[in-house]
Structure formats: structure tokens, C-alpha cells
Amino acid sequence: MNPVKIDAVRRAFLRAFPKREVSIYPKRVKYKDQPIGFDEIISGATKRARESLMDFGVGIEAGIVVIHGFKLCLEICVILDKEGKTGIGMSPAFQYDLKSTELGKEMEERSGILGIGEKGGTVNYLTRGLVDRREFSEKSVLMALIPWLNI
Numbered sequence: 435m436n437p438v439k440i441d442a443v444r445r446a447f448l449r450a451f452p453k454r455e456v457s458i459y460p461k462r463v464k465y466k467d468q469p470i471g472f473d474e475i476i477s478g479a480t481k482r483a484r485e486s487l488m489d490f491g492v493g494i495e496a497g498i499v500v501i502h503g504f505k506l507c508l509e510i511c512v513i514l515d516k517e518g519k520t521g522i523g524m525s526p527a528f529q530y531d532l533k534s535t536e537l538g539k540e541m542e543e544r545s546g547i548l549g550i551g552e553k554g555g556t557v558n559y560l561t562r563g564l565v566d567r568r569e570f571s572e573k574s575v576l577m578a579l580i581p582w583l584n585i
Contacts, residue, residue, distance in 0.1 A: 449576065461486045
């Protein structure tokens with residue numbers, strides 16, 4: 435369970451629903467080490483959301499998509515509720531030319547930061563601290579919450 439993603443979910447829900455109490459009950463859900471393509475990323479986020487469903491189920495999956503030959507790193511969030519409503523949102527994306535097929539492991543080696551994805555994240559390292567993983571993840575959650583913000 436990634437504490438940065440958990441904090442991003444908490445912050446997004448508190449921003450979206452400031453008058454409601456937000457309780458988070460994280461669950462460990464195993465998926466692919468490095469999803470590639472929108473289908474794999476959305477499948478992983480959906481699996482995580484289904485496994486965590488209470489009032490809401492939230493799944494965030496990071497992955498890589500290739501568009502016009504460029505490798506873009508991004509996160510997708512899927513939110514489900516008990517009534518069957520679904521929201522999907524995406525973070526900003528950034529280009530990174532991977533030398534391997536696993537961004538997390540490659541960035542740990544490059545940066546020397548073990549568990550980089552559970553800290554500031556690759557985006558924090560590559561932007562030299564201008565963007566951190568929490569705010570990167572939070573954007574995807576806020577985008578996925580749009581169906582509930584416009585009832």
C-alpha cells in the first residue's frame with residue numbers, strides 16, 4: 435500500500451467533500467509491476483477500486499502509454515460507488531525514455547532512492563522537486579470524482 439497514493443485520495447476527497455468525514459481503509463491488491471497501455475492501466479485501477487469498495491472504491495494505477503512513439507508516464511484513477519456509478523480520471527503525463535520496462539526499478543537505480551514511488555516519486559525526481567507524487571496522484575483522483583461533483 436502506497437502511503438503517497440493513500441494521502442492523495444484523502445486530500446482529494448476532503449477537497450471535494452469538505453463537510454464529510456473521510457475514512458480510508460487501504461487494501462493491498464497485486465497487479466502488474468509495470469502496466470503498459472491504457473487498457474492495462476485502467477484494468478489495474480479498476481481491480482484496485484473493486485477490491486477496496488465500501489462507500490467508494492478507489493484504485494490508482496501508474497503506467498506507461500506510447501503515443502506517436504513517445505513514452506508517457508501517467509496515473510489513472512478509477513472510483514466506484516455502491517450504486518454502480520464509475521468515474522475515471524487521469525493525472526498529467528510526462529515523457530521519459532525508459533531503458534527497461536519497469537520505471538520504478540529503473541528510477542531507484544538512477545536516483546539511488548529506494549522505494550521512490552512511495553516517496554516523492556519519479557515525477558518529483560525528474561522535475562527537481564517542482565511536482566511531487568502526491569499532487570500528481572491527487573489530480574487523477576479529482577478528475578475521477580467529477581461524476582459525483584455534478585449530481
